[in-house]
Amino acid sequence: MTFQTEASRLPVELRTEALESILVERNLVDTKVMDTYIKMYEQDIGPMNGAKVVAKAWVDSQYKARLLEDGTGSIAELGFKGPQGEHIVVVENKPGTHNVIVCTLCSCYPWPVLGLPPTWYKDPAYRSRMVREPRKLLSEMGLELDEDVDIQVWDSSSEVRYLVLPERPAGTEDMSEEELAGLVTRDAMVGVANVSAPGQA
């Protein structure tokens, strides 16, 4: 008990290091494998993957239909799959309906399309308030939604992870799929922001 009390006072980094050295010492993890994973999630896997999925759905209505029907399979068509992405459900924003994702229990998040979750996503305040008062919290995060917009909050779990398909902004009709992908932000795919056309705030 003494150890636990002491440990809980240490900064999280120290506790993580302590845990890591025990796991390495006992040959339960390989530091090389761990470094490869960390590098992969920092450099190769992130919101740019999800942005490609969204842009494709915006320009290809058949792909969009498939994506809403079978998120995991349609996302895998673009090569994005792996841990924490075994069951991805895509929820579509429409005029009058806004979707936002949360994990009330911990920090479940669709890694293959969004990478690792930002700190605020793991914050207990975000996790509880997004369920209790989503409109107020979204407004504090910079997204003002009209009173008549229905907000759907999706609680992720270890089984199902969600991805928001944001609305394509007006004024982007002439943009290519690649250019459109450049507009799509992580926050828009979590549902705490909308996508803006270039030059719009």
Ligand code: FE
């Ligand atoms: Fe979780």
